[in-house]
Amino acid sequence: MGIVVPTMKASVFEVLLVLLLTGIYSNKGMAKKTKKPKFAVPQINCDVKAGKIINSEFMVKCPAGCQDPKYHVFGTDVYASYSSVCGAAVHSGVLDNSGGKILVRKVAGQSGYRGSYAHGVKSLSLPRWRESFIILESKPQKGVTYPSTLTYSSSKTPAGKAGEATKAYENPSVTGTTTQPVTLTQTLAISVAEAVYRVTSKPFTASVTSSSRPQPMGRRSQDMGETDLWKPGPVLLDSGSVPEEEFNTQSSELVPQGDPNCRVDLSFLIDGSANIGKRRFQIQKQFLADVVQALDVGPDGPLMGVVQYGDNPATQFNLKTHTNSQDLKTAIEKITQRGGLSNAGRAISFVTKNFFSKANGNRGSAPNVAVVMVDGWPTDKVEEVSRVARESGINVFFITVEGAAEREKHYVTEPNFASKAVCRTNGFYTFNVQSWLSLHKTVKPLVKRICDTDRLACSKTCLNSADIGFVIDGSSSVGTSNFRTVLQFVANLSKEFEISDTDTRIGAVQYTYEQRLEFGFDSYNSKNDILSAIKRVGYWSGGTSTGAAIQYALEQLFKKSKPNKRKIMILITDGRSYDDVRIPAMAAYQKGVITYAVGVAWAAQDELEVIATHPARDHSFFVDEFDNLYKFIPRIVKNICTEFNSQPRN
Numbered sequence: 031m032g033i034v035v036p037t038m039k040a041s042v043f044e045v046l047l048v049l050l051l052t053g054i055y056s057n058k059g060m061a062k063k064t065k066k067p068k069f070a071v072p073q074i075n076c077d078v079k080a081g082k083i084i085n086s087e088f089m090v091k092c093p094a095g096c097q098d099p100k101y102h103v104f105g106t107d108v109y110a111s112y113s114s115v116c117g118a119a120v121h122s123g124v125l126d127n128s129g130g131k132i133l134v135r136k137v138a139g140q141s142g143y144r145g146s147y148a149h150g151v152k153s154l155s156l157p158r159w160r161e162s163f164i165i166l167e168s169k170p171q172k173g174v175t176y177p178s179t180l181t182y183s184s185s186k187t188p189a190g191k192a193g194e195a196t197k198a199y200e201n202p203s204v205t206g207t208t209t210q211p212v213t214l215t216q217t218l219a220i221s222v223a224e225a226v227y228r229v230t231s232k233p234f235t236a237s238v239t240s241s242s243r244p245q246p247m248g249r250r251s252q253d254m255g256e257t258d259l260w261k262p263g264p265v266l267l268d269s270g271s272v273p274e275e276e277f278n279t280q281s282s283e284l285v286p287q288g289d290p291n292c293r294v295d296l297s298f299l300i301d302g303s304a305n306i307g308k309r310r311f312q313i314q315k316q317f318l319a320d321v322v323q324a325l326d327v328g329p330d331g332p333l334m335g336v337v338q339y340g341d342n343p344a345t346q347f348n349l350k351t352h353t354n355s356q357d358l359k360t361a362i363e364k365i366t367q368r369g370g371l372s373n374a375g376r377a378i379s380f381v382t383k384n385f386f387s388k389a390n391g392n393r394g395s396a397p398n399v400a401v402v403m404v405d406g407w408p409t410d411k412v413e414e415v416s417r418v419a420r421e422s423g424i425n426v427f428f429i430t431v432e433g434a435a436e437r438e439k440h441y442v443t444e445p446n447f448a449s450k451a452v453c454r455t456n457g458f459y460t461f462n463v464q465s466w467l468s469l470h471k472t473v474k475p476l477v478k479r480i481c482d483t484d485r486l487a488c489s490k491t492c493l494n495s496a497d498i499g500f501v502i503d504g505s506s507s508v509g510t511s512n513f514r515t516v517l518q519f520v521a522n523l524s525k526e527f528e529i530s531d532t533d534t535r536i537g538a539v540q541y542t543y544e545q546r547l548e549f550g551f552d553s554y555n556s557k558n559d560i561l562s563a564i565k566r567v568g569y570w571s572g573g574t575s576t577g578a579a580i581q582y583a584l585e586q587l588f589k590k591s592k593p594n595k596r597k598i599m600i601l602i603t604d605g606r607s608y609d610d611v612r613i614p615a616m617a618a619y620q621k622g623v624i625t626y627a628v629g630v631a632w633a634a635q636d637e638l639e640v641i642a643t644h645p646a647r648d649h650s651f652f653v654d655e656f657d658n659l660y661k662f663i664p665r666i667v668k669n670i671c672t673e674f675n676s677q678p679r680n
């Protein structure tokens with residue numbers, strides 16, 4: 031992909047030249063750099079995911095040791111940007127486990143990623159993802175300059191320093207010069223301003239990272255910076271107080287392309303119920319306009335549509351109706367109130383089914399976000415419809431304004447509706463605003479969270495959406511030392527998943543003749559806690575009633591599984607059961623529990639196949655020695671992911 035501007039009007043050229051020079055001389059350190067095309071290759075850690083880096087093409091240095099399975103990789107040749115950059119580099123064969131430099135290029139999202147085993151790394155498969163990347167040999171291409179510092183998608187940089195991304199924004203840095211014609215790299219988030227910037231620059235051709243647009247007065251750096259624009263007290267923001275982008279006012283040729291650091295497809299659900307009243311509806315509109323202003327809407331940045339709901343929802347405009355902040359603000363001003371009840375649930379359902387379609391301008395490559403505004407509380411239920419929305423890849427935010435007071439609580443249809451509707455209960459996705467008059471204070475934090483695309487984590491993968499129950503044979507034949515190996519196997523397998531109370535959860539049952547619950551799905555909610563709990567499991571010793579153990583696990587573990595989780599039972603045994611396993615295995619199947627049976631030593635293969643979910647060859651494993659158990663971990667994870675990806679999800 032290349033953007034070429036063959037003829038350039040002198041005036042535009044001059045403006046660009048001036049800006050470019052300003053960029054150089056306003057920053058003395060950078061001015062020196064332009065003389066030397068040399069640049070330092072930035073270093074990253076093994077766990078950095080490509081999606082976190084905004085640059086569309088860059089060189090990085092990977093440390094040694096990225097072959098470790100804990101750095102997850104999705105895909106083969108083309109990797110989902112959810113993958114570890116360095117892990118993918120090892121998988122692709124460009125690097126080995128001793129690290130080194132690589133060249134990374136972002137490419138479009140794919141409708142599917144195939145997992146494979148290569149160069150000591152097992153990659154996983156994944157359905158649709160919004161962005162991909164490929165790994166090339168580290169030889170830089172002629173005529174291309176690479177960023178010497180990377181731009182990260184959230185304000186949290188690997189060094190943990192807040193505000194780095196914003197800083198990069200404020201200091202346009204020319205990273206190198208060359209007299210060669212510039213090869214325009216394939217760029218997802220390239221702005222026209224940047225493209226023009228590159229092409230115009232005879233006698234000097236500059237390449238700029240996408241974040242460092244020539245925009246010293248960019249409104250984003252103002253809005254997201256430390257200076258508080260908001261006046262105290264119940265004064266609505268006068269949006270005229272936000273400095274206009276100099277670049278745009280000086281050259282009408284350049285249509286605003288939007289903030290490339292905030293590429294999201296956004297649906298705003300506004301409350302148009304009769305109860306809200308004219309004045310508060312007006313405040314809501316003003317809030318929307320302020321958000322639009324702060325977002326910097328455009329085809330290379332955020333796109334936004336609005337749905338208004340009362341009794342029923344209706345789309346005011348979709349993602350492609352208005353593609354810049356100014357037009358959107360004008361359109362928002364013209365919205366009239368619908369009236370009726372406050373059926374937010376119905377509106378969320380409507381948005382899930384209709385709003386994020388291709389025809390409505392959904393780009394597919396940008397995360398989907400729905401912000402639901404509620405005056406007081408909704409008149410219908412939102413938990414279930416929000417779950418469906420999240421499972422179809424929509425990140426749901428809730429803003430509740432003037433929620434129920436203590437004496438009004440009994441009117442509320444669904445208590446705690448906002449926290450039930452979102453995918454994290456840590457407050458990231460919810461805002462509880464005391465008064466309409468203070469709503470304007472929410473603009474800045476809301477925009478910051480919406481644009482923190484790395485934390486928009488509501489999409490599901492095979493690693494973050496299961497309830498996994500281990501059923502562990504503690505019979506006498508196992509022995510103390512082998513029992514430790516089994517626990518290690520359980521721990522190592524658990525480590526492969528993303529564990530928290532809203533991601534994958536782990537539970538465990540140990541059995542002999544009898545059964546006991548070691549810990550349930552809600553006992554622990556971090557990987558470390560789970561790992562130490564597994565370590566603490568004490569060896570019981572006794573008989574082997576596997577059938578009763580399955581029954582027990584269904585009642586004591588899986589009954590408490592969440593409806594939106596995949597239920598997976600992993601049973602480990604070393605011998606034939608004293609009781610019948612057929613009926614309990616059938617019961618597990620009927621309850622939607624997918625059962626993996628892992629047999630060691632004296633385990634009976636025919637019995638494993640009865641216990642395991644059909645087809646047995648994918649769900650039952652036999653190993654002759656405990657010491658070889660570890661070999662099955664990659665296969666079990668792979669099968670869980672393959673199964674997850676092959677089944678339809680809403």
Ligand SMILES: *[C@@H]1O[C@H](CO)[C@@H](O)[C@H](O)[C@H]1NC(C)=O
Pocket residue numbers: 515516518519522659660661663
């Ligand atoms: C578990 O992982 C550790 C460390 O990676 C390894 O040494 C051990 O062999 C593994 N054991 C099993 C049973 O998977």
